[in-house]
Amino acid sequence: MLKQHRELSMSIRRTIENNEEAGIRPSKTYQSFVAATGGHRELNFIEKDVKNYITREVRNVSEQEDAKEFGKSRAAFEYFGDVISFDTTYNTNRYNLVCGSFVGVNHHGQSTLLGCSLMKNEEIESFKWLFQ
Incomplete structure (x- = not known):
């Protein structure tokens, strides 16, 4: 499958994020998608896309959230008081x-x-x- 034809839908991304948070490995996450759809050919992405998404998006966000947390907390304080x-x-x-x-x-x-x-x-x- 050509790279330009591969994509992760919003629901797929959310499932990947939830599985990563629960400690489920990317390969197991991908295999669950394969089992749910009935085979590799039914998916419009490959296992490497799942791993790349976790590396680029999920883990990167967790590192950035540490620095942003006080900003969110300050906004919460201003709102709730x-x-x-x-x-x-x-x-x-x-x-x-x-x-x-x-x-x-x-x-x-x-x-x-x-x-x-x-x-x-x-x-x-x-x-x-x-x-x-």
Whole structure:
């Protein structure tokens, strides 16, 4: 099959994403499509397309989401407006930095990380600076 005739439909992409999230290997995902359609010839893509989609789209998005998460959290905070807690956990790393997390609740009742900090000390001035 020529490359220009191969494509992954939106439903195929969604299934690939769900299977990747569930830990199902690309080859098993492809084999499930083959079994569902009755053979390789019935599909308009090959196993390599599934692997490429995972590499280019699914894994790339997960890496980018780490950096974007605080932007989404900030938007959620602006929309919902309430911070539920600020928690400091003592000496969680070898550098003796205090990790503080701002956690809110979204409209689904799920905890959402709004932000976090690493502080060298727990003086009142440090907390004032952080909350601003």
